[in-house]
Amino acid sequence: MSAQLPEFRLGAVLATSFTGTLSERRGEAVERIPTPSRLIDWLAVYGLVVESCTDVQLDRARELREAIHAAATAAATQDPLPASAVQIINDRSAQGHATAILTPGGERRWQLGSTSGLEDALGVIAADAISIISGERDGRLALCASPTCRAAFFDTSRSRTRRWCEMNTCGNRQKKARFRASHRNSPEQQSDT
Numbered sequence: 001m002s003a004q005l006p007e008f009r010l011g012a013v014l015a016t017s018f019t020g021t022l023s024e025r026r027g028e029a030v031e032r033i034p035t036p037s038r039l040i041d042w043l044a045v046y047g048l049v050v051e052s053c054t055d056v057q058l059d060r061a062r063e064l065r066e067a068i069h070a071a072a073t074a075a076a077t078q079d080p081l082p083a084s085a086v087q088i089i090n091d092r093s094a095q096g097h098a099t100a101i102l103t104p105g106g107e108r109r110w111q112l113g114s115t116s117g118l119e120d121a122l123g124v125i126a127a128d129a130i131s132i133i134s135g136e137r138d139g140r141l142a143l144c145a146s147p148t149c150r151a152a153f154f155d156t157s158r159s160r161t162r163r164w165c166e167m168n169t170c171g172n173r174q175k176k177a178r179f180r181a182s183h184r185n186s187p188e189q190q191s192d193t
């Protein structure tokens, strides 16, 4: 059953990877956390292990996702942050009580409450969003160059010139489209890789 659900697109930055669970926002949008169990699966990938999620909690998670998307987009375009989005991010951050644990191996692990696990996980995501939107972290918020995507992503490349949210999806699609356009009138068309 889960095989029929959309695959995740996993990024290195928690908050913008979370906003990427709704992809192709300007095209035919794909909801990648359509059910509570898929949200649980997604969180587990990032070490946020929760045991249960209700439909109401899924709605709350998506509300946070859209708030982060709106605030990150405003930050990327240097527009004022939408007040309602800021409020939602702050509320989720305040309600989460996750504890960062340093493992003997030197890695960070999140310890979430057994009953408030979902709220705690959303708090971690909200705090991550605050760290990138506020400019606390080394990097730059930018919008994907793909016209059907326009996802906000966090560019940590040295030159800060990354153009796509993901090279494997939006980047390749744009490159192929450009290749086809430039070879449309060419008699000896070659592979468009």
Ligand SMILES: [Zn+2]
Pocket (backbone or CB within 6 Å): 144, 145, 146, 149, 150, 151, 164, 165, 166, 170
């Ligand atoms: Zn993109």
